[in-house]
Amino acid sequence: MDEKVAKTPRPHMLDADEVAELLRIKKGSAYEVIRKINAEQQARGRVVIRGRVRSDVFDALYFPEAD
Incomplete structure (x- = not known):
């Protein structure tokens, strides 16, 4: 039972400051992005x-991996 399991990084919660920095937008626009993503997740x-x-949800939408 002492098997080593590869740890995958756990997603963390981004706030408006981090979203604004990643997308290079204003903080108010970052809140709009967050509201849109959260509405989709609630649905x-x-x-x-x-x-x-x-x-992880943010990255999948805005920085999809190139195939």
Whole structure:
């Protein structure tokens, strides 16, 4: 039972300052981005934190991996 399991980085919650910095937009626009993403996540039945967005969801939408 002492098997080593590869740890994947856990997603963290991005706030408006971090979103604004990543997208190079104003903080007010970052809040709009967060609201949009959170509305989509709530529609899928997921719990969201107001004013924050999961980093993995954000990255998938704005920085998709090149195939």
